[in-house]
Amino acid sequence: MSVAEPGPIGNAIERVSGGQAPGLLRRSLAVGRTRAGLMITVLVVAVAVVGPFVAPASETGFVGAPYTPDAAGTVFGTDYLGRDVWSRFLYGGVSVLALSGLCTVIGVGVGLLVALLAGYSRTWVDELLMRTTDVLLAFPAIVLALLFLAVFEPQPATVVATVAAGHAPRVARVMRAAVLDVAGRDYVRAAESMGLRRWPIRLGDLLPNVTGPLMVETGLRLTYSVALVAGLGFLGLSGLEADQADWGLMINENRLGFTVQPWAVLLPVIAIGLLTVGTNLVADGIARAAAGTDREVGG
Amino acid sequence: MSEARSEQRGLRVRGLRVSTSAGVPVVDGVDLSVPGGTVLGLVGESGSGKTTVGTALLGGTRRGLEIVGGSVLLEGTDLVTLSETELRGWRGSRVTYVPQDPTTALDPAMRVGNQVREVLDCHDYGSGPHDRARRVSEAFEEVGLPTDDAFTRRYPHQLSGGQQQRVCIAVAFATWPALVVLDEPTTGLDVTTQALVLDTVRRLTRQHGCAALYISHDLAVVSAISDEVAVLYAGSVVEQAATDELVRRPRHPYTSRLVAAVPDLSGDRELKGIPGGAPSPSTRPSGCRFAPRCELVVPECTTELPELRLVADGHHARCIRSADVTPAHVRERRRIDEIDSAPLLSIHGLTARYGRTPVLHGLSLDVPRGTCVALLGESGSGKTTLARTIAGLHTDAEGELHFGGNRLPFGAHQRDRETRASIAYIFQNPYSSLNPRRTVGDSIGRPLRVLRGVRGAELERRVGDMLERVYLSAAYAQRYPDQLSGGERQRVAVARALISEPTLLVCDEITSALDVSVQANLVGLIEKFRQDLGLTLLFVTHDIALVRNVAQQVAVLQEGAIVEDASTEQLFHHPSHDYTKELLKTTPRLVS
């Protein structure tokens, strides 16, 4: 039970959970599922990025009769308009990736800013920001997104804004808790006693010490962004040009022919599934490494 | 209890060994004997394996550890050989355990009466439900708790810390066990409650005729309750003897140095630490584990682990030079009796609160230049709030602070640079006072950068200089806090506090997270700076024995007010306030 004492073994644990951000990444990679997740993610991203350059047919050209699984000269047949499913699949990843990436960066960025502001104010600012996120949290993300999309024209910028707006309060919650925890540490008081102002302390003491939860949260939000962006496409509400190839949209367009030509739906579904699983495995691996134990985060 | 029965009820441990699943020995070579009706104190610093020994006596270990050898003989049975099912019958019935922290060891969702009752039910105590109900009342009565339904139907959180611990003790003694293991049961309690708990344990041990093992890091507490004391160092018992004999005539160098490091209420003396640190289980040296830190070391010490052998009547020691061990030479401390310099810090009518809760009530205090003033108080007395207010970290306050003759504003950033540089603060917990993402050098240099504008090579030079002065090498500047031990971290904190050349140093319970041998080193270091630099110290602590050994003047804080403010001499010889008298009476002394 010397494990329970602040003795040498305790120090070893301390050493694992502290440390530098690069150290955390290295430790995360030691977790098997992080490596698996990273490989899956890289694979899907490679398909999406390289795909348009190797696609056998064009994005919009007609190559056969609609819904023909075994149309001549195609790998996976044709879609509801008679376009090449394989080529549209290869073209259709970039939009999902770009939009989800943007949603994640903006959502996490805004959430982090709010968390840094609120978690280290101990005044009405904290109260106000947190009560505001309470209200935003009273909507499921998808319903909030749909409300926005009904009001503003569905277009990629709106999709990014609504999905990011859904993330921000949730990120703010999690990161505020992390910031609050760090703000209670004595090294923050030591900085205060030197007379340092709030922003230098936020950037110099708080931010560097919440990078662990921040990386986990970013991974999680990326997973949810992919799901939401693709989900809105699946509802036909992603606001892309009608003939543009997009994994979410492909499912929507071709779902009525699912029985006769399943590939047009299955290919994008598999890609989206792999991408979400991959990013979430990475997030979970980082979380495990950050916790220094096999205790998991709820999400 | 007859003599024979007492002997039969005793505990004998031989060659107990516990290892991690990787095979690293955590406890190896523990021999103990505890006759029935007596208390054996087991003293060890952090990492010594004392808690592991405690649970191993119940045939258990934490996850990742296992008992790999030795025997634990109780009532003619070797507990180590029992199956898990058989052990379950023994645990809670013949062998019981009183945990360190009652606030987490009691089930928060179960009424306290039921927690005692559960143990009786599990072991089919007595002749039936009526018998058990009566025993529950008895058990509560034995530990001095009310026995009415209104009390036994309470949940743990509705009890005070002392009451919770007494519930744990009631559970432990409920089944008339043969052995009770108590693992630091008074750590979280104030001294008055601690005295009550110690009394209860001693009385019940006698009354039940059972053997008790009292585990603690605190030699003074252990010597107050134990008939005999065993000293644990790096996983093995290095010495066991009757309490008085062990303290007065230690026969192992570690014990001798440990006694010298413990602040004692009985005398004003210079504390002496032990150089270096205890080895971790994986880095224990071959031969005597203490050899690298021992002044008496000879080549033979490093080749073979000495046996625990009889060195005097009833006195065992694990040292080949035990005959040469002398009681540590303890110098009387140089006294500064007359304090008549003008106050550096003067507090007048200070009232502070957290939200609507007042914490300090119109408190006044003068801190004379060049002295060490101790601020003594229990947790909740407001001592940390006072310290923080002085450091400019708590601004919800009224009243006046004067520093060097000038009015001192409450907020740190309302104070000018010179003032901020002149008042330094060292925090209680060295594990949270250093930013884990900054190097040691960066942390130490920060006050110089922020407050004095020092940069570049000059900064580096002064940081290196400062590190040397706290007995760390300049190379430590490149390390991160997680590569340091607790004692090293606290020395880095001292370096950070002193680098801006302050005149007032506020020390907030700076040793409470440290082992006594490390505490003595740190206290010595601070005292050296006080003398060399003419520093003024405000030393916040809950430990009255430590106060006697560090301060020239003492202010006793109780519930946000100073109830007594006197020179150390005066306070210890002629205390005036009842609270001070109570503290002096109930605090355990090393030598009674």
Added chain:
Amino acid sequence: MSLGRLVGRRLLVGALILFIVSVLVFTASLFLPGDAARAVLGRTASPDRLAALRSQMHLDDPPLQRYLSWAGDLVTGDLGDSVVSQTPVVELIAQRSVNSLLLMALAALIATPVALLLGTWSALRRDQLADHLTSLATLVLASLPEFVVGIGLLFVFSTGLLRWFPAVVDQTQGVLVQPEVLVLPVATLVLAVSPYITRMMRATMLEVLDSDFVHQARLNGVPERQVLWRHALPNSIGPVAQVVALQLAWLAGGIVLVEFLFDYPGIGEGVVDAVTNRDIPTLQALVMLVAAFYVVVNLLADVVGVLTNPRLRTAGS
């Protein structure tokens, strides 16, 4: 009594949140490019007809007055008329609400006990193969968007490999006369919410099993079964209840994609239709409904949290 006070205070906060949501929902509709009248009549409508409809819809009144009248109607249960079908929104929503509640209730009733058992079981087999497999499976399932799971189920059980269940709901009939259509949507929702509950239950259970009081109970010789039932479980229900409630609240959003996928006539599909058709009165009503559902479920979570925590339960006494 503290529980009453807590519920009272929570209800008040809930009402406040609903009020702010209603302001947001209403304000959002003010930003509509063009306006509701143009949305109904289309771009080619004549100015006269637009003006007539505007005054009929009170679009020319000041926003505050319009909000008060809208909110007043909302409170009295008059949700206005759908701008698409010109029928009262209440009629449109009523049957859909029943259908969605049925879907969510079934999913919750199946997912919660299964997930709690699985989480506990996994925790008790900590670090064994069964635990690792459960952990990996729930992680993968938790990552997958619900429509991906739904399409997978469709492919396996309906259109592709097996043809056991219908792919879509026959919207001309009630749901209850064709219960087989419920199987796949419910299964999808169950697969979507159980992983979180399972993982949370496992994590909480591990924490409790590692806690001092469980360790102490074992040192007191309490049998393992009793340690689990009398100490570990009662202390894990509180924190898990919150997660269960959050997941049930999540269902209110989860049904959107699932109902759309299976053509299930519920609230979720209604929301998508309303967005696609820019049917603002219907959308406003649906969003308010979802928010109200959220508030109520969270209130329930708080009550369960208090009831299972003696510290809070006895706070008033």
